[in-house]
Amino acid sequence: KLFHFGPCRISMSMNEIRAGFAAIKDNIQGRDPIRTVSILSHPHSLHKIKSSEKCCIIHHLFNFYVDKVFKYCTTEDSYVNRKISSIANSFLSIKRNLAPCHNQNMCKCGQESTEKFKQILTNYRGLNVTSAAMKSLGELDILLDWMEKSR
Amino acid sequence: DALLPAPQNISIISTNMKHFLTWSPVSIQGETVRYSVEFQGEYERDYANESWIPICECSLITVTVCNITEDISATVPYNLRVRADTGSRRSEWGTLKGFFNRITTYLTPPLMKIIVDGYHLLVELEDLGPAFQFCVLYWKKGQESRMQQKMVKEISSTLHLDTMEAGTEYCVKAQTYVEAINRSSNFSEMQCVRAQG
Numbered sequence: 001k002l003f004h005f006g007p008c009r010i011s012m013s014m015n016e017i018r019a020g021f022a023a024i025k026d027n028i029q030g031r032d033p034i035r036t037v038s039i040l041s042h043p044h045s046l047h048k049i050k051s052s053e054k055c056c057i058i059h060h061l062f063n064f065y066v067d068k069v070f071k072y073c074t075t076e077d078s079y080v081n082r083k084i085s086s087i088a089n090s091f092l093s094i095k096r097n098l099a100p101c102h103n104q105n106m107c108k109c110g111q112e113s114t115e116k117f118k119q120i121l122t123n124y125r126g127l128n129v130t131s132a133a134m135k136s137l138g139e140l141d142i143l144l145d146w147m148e149k150s151r
Numbered sequence: 152d153a154l155l156p157a158p159q160n161i162s163i164i165s166t167n168m169k170h171f172l173t174w175s176p177v178s179i180q181g182e183t184v185r186y187s188v189e190f191q192g193e194y195e196r197d198y199a200n201e202s203w204i205p206i207c208e209c210s211l212i213t214v215t216v217c218n219i220t221e222d223i224s225a226t227v228p229y230n231l232r233v234r235a236d237t238g239s240r241r242s243e244w245g246t247l248k249g250f251f252n253r254i255t256t257y258l259t260p261p262l263m264k265i266i267v268d269g270y271h272l273l274v275e276l277e278d279l280g281p282a283f284q285f286c287v288l289y290w291k292k293g294q295e296s297r298m299q300q301k302m303v304k305e306i307s308s309t310l311h312l313d314t315m316e317a318g319t320e321y322c323v324k325a326q327t328y329v330e331a332i333n334r335s336s337n338f339s340e341m342q343c344v345r346a347q348g
Contacts, residue, residue, distance in 0.1 A: 001330070011286075011333070013284070013330045013331045014224070014329075015281065016224050016331065020224065044232075066194070066198060067198070070194065070199070071198055071199045077209070078204075078205060078207050081204055082206070082222055084223070085192055085194065085195065085204055085222070086224040086225060087220065088192070088194040088198070088199075089192035089193055089194045089224070089225035089227045089229075090224065091194075091223040092192075092193050092197075092225065092227050093225050093226045093227050105190050118202055
């Protein structure tokens with residue numbers, strides 16, 4: 001399927017990430033007791049971001065999940081760990097698809113996406129690493145829904 | 152106690168996005184040898200301290216094959232390893248030579264059954280799982296230049312291709328397409344049928 005993130009168009013399949021996340025969503029969200037805070041949606045939803053700046057925010061968010069989320073979500077449950085591995089490796093595959101467009105400097109970061117990503121990092125740092133990572137992983141469907149709207 | 156010898160001849164058999172790790176048995180007189188398998192994706196290698204993840208369905212098994220399909224679920228290079236265990240003794244890990252990437256899976260031409268129902272040209276396709284789409288080509292024999300195509304995203308039941316002209320012969324062939332690896336199989340053998348009348 002073809003996704004348009006501003007000037008960047010990439011073909012990718014989300015089915016496996018969706019299936020992997022659906023399999024562990026309740027488990028992961030059950031480990032997140034803090035219901036009053038959101039990493040991705042506070043104070044504003046991702047959906048508010050201008051189309052032209054989608055590429056910038058998706059680039060940052062994929063790096064965020066790869067660098068700051070998956071590795072801090074190891075659990076005692078082997079099945080959950082295997083699904084997290086599946087999602088993490090799929091993110092790497094998509095990151096690779098995004099790289100050419102990003103490397104051609106087509107991914108302009110305007111004030112809106114810069115501010116938005118700064119807010120996400122602030123939300124993330126407002127919790128301890130494990131809680132922040134687990135909450136971020138639990139909010140993956142927010143990111144996936146937002147990405148699907150870019151088809 | 153001396154270490155057990157590590158499993159040898161470790162290899163992958165991958166067909167139609169189903170992936171199996173196999174190895175040669177380790178034989179120890181009078182003992183039952185069991186095996187355990189672990190995998191490591193690119194993420195684990197580059198971002199998670201080269202960690203390995205056990206496949207619990209293939210922990211302490213006695214057979215020398217493990218279905219790794221469920222865990223090879225991204226189009227990135229994976230490492231795989233297996234070790235032998237008798238309970239009292241254990242081997243070093245035997246590691247697959249080189250990476251495995253599912254993009255190399257062997258895609259077979261799909262099995263296809265053509266059905267003539269009155270003047271209706273129908274086709275039944277092999278169900279290979281959710282990762283597979285099908286491209287079906289069909290044409291009146293002798294009119295290859297006017298070939299028609301149908302893409303099948305999900306196998307449900309019989310696919311209606313066309314309403315045939317009486318007495319005309321129609322030919323059909325199909326190939327699979329896997330979006331996750333962006334590859335297609337070869338086409339199946341062409342099959343032709345003639346409409347009644």
